Amino acid sequence: MDAHNESPDAVIEARGLCAGYGAVPVLRDVDLVVRPGELVALLGANGAGKTTTLKALAGLLPPSRGSVFYRGVRRSDSLASRSRAGLAYVPEERGIFRGLTTLENLRLGRGDPAVALELMPELKPLVRRPAGLLSGGEQQMLTIARALAAEPAIFLCDELSLGLAPIIVERLLTFIRTAASRGVAVLLVEQQARAALLACDRAYVLRRGQVAMSGRAADLLHRFGEVEGQYLSGVTE
Numbered sequence: 001m002d003a004h005n006e007s008p009d010a011v012i013e014a015r016g017l018c019a020g021y022g023a024v025p026v027l028r029d030v031d032l033v034v035r036p037g038e039l040v041a042l043l044g045a046n047g048a049g050k051t052t053t054l055k056a057l058a059g060l061l062p063p064s065r066g067s068v069f070y071r072g073v074r075r076s077d078s079l080a081s082r083s084r085a086g087l088a089y090v091p092e093e094r095g096i097f098r099g100l101t102t103l104e105n106l107r108l109g110r111g112d113p114a115v116a117l118e119l120m121p122e123l124k125p126l127v128r129r130p131a132g133l134l135s136g137g138e139q140q141m142l143t144i145a146r147a148l149a150a151e152p153a154i155f156l157c158d159e160l161s162l163g164l165a166p167i168i169v170e171r172l173l174t175f176i177r178t179a180a181s182r183g184v185a186v187l188l189v190e191q192q193a194r195a196a197l198l199a200c201d202r203a204y205v206l207r208r209g210q211v212a213m214s215g216r217a218a219d220l221l222h223r224f225g226e227v228e229g230q231y232l233s234g235v236t237e
């Protein structure tokens with residue numbers, strides 16, 4: 001039934017996606033599309049299923065029903081295999097080796113460290129510093145520059161702004177916007193809904209594992225009260 005995706009121009013597409021952990025269902029019939037050059041936010045209350053969605057899209061969690069299409073092809077392969085095919089995923093934990101220097105961490109990426117440093121010049125004075133000593137914002141710059149230096153087709157980023165000052169979040173969003181303008185499809189999980197809607201083209205709002213609202217970011221900003229309502233009514237406990 002879902003052997004073909006419905007949006008031929010999509011880089012990544014979830015169709016009727018259901019996924020969870022063991023016997024615990026989390027996602028229910030999630031439909032989601034990200035196209036080249038689009039910056040898309042995934043919003044929702046704590047526990048709504050945002051990280052679970054990214055994990056299922058990245059290949060870390062198998063769908064119990066429904067499909068994930070990557071560049072038009074239905075996939076059930078691993079994250080490593082999807083990464084080789086142009087998918088970049090930054091998890092909430094950021095994937096930094098704290099005992100290695102910034103440069104050594106950049107070398108672990110798929111892209112050229114020199115490209116990462118050109119993309120994010122703030123990292124240049126920090127190349128020899130152990131990544132564990134970088135500030136939270138600098139660590140996030142490192143993970144994002146490392147991911148984007150590989151010129152992925154799609155960039156999935158969890159909790160972009162976790163623990164970061166608003167000015168740093170603004171810098172990161174501008175940086176990611178530039179990547180999107182070069183054609184990268186971006187899906188961001190973001191806690192700060194208003195900031196995300198101001199920066200993104202489109203958004204999906206999850207509530208208890210389902211897409212409760214979706215559309216152009218500008219339209220969702222006009223309906224921000226409703227967006228916030230999804231958070232209040234979406235709390236699971």
Ligand SMILES: Nc1ncnc2c1ncn2[C@@H]1O[C@H](COP(=O)(O)OP(=O)(O)OP(=O)(O)O)[C@@H](O)[C@H]1O
Pocket residue numbers: 021024026044045046047048049050051052053236
């Ligand atoms: N490994 C796991 N095993 C069992 N349940 C899990 C696991 N990881 C997450 N969950 C549950 O799945 C639901 C969705 O979690 P998820 O992390 O996707 O939410 P989220 O929207 O990313 O939340 P947050 O904003 O708090 O990070 C929650 O009820 C959570 O408790």
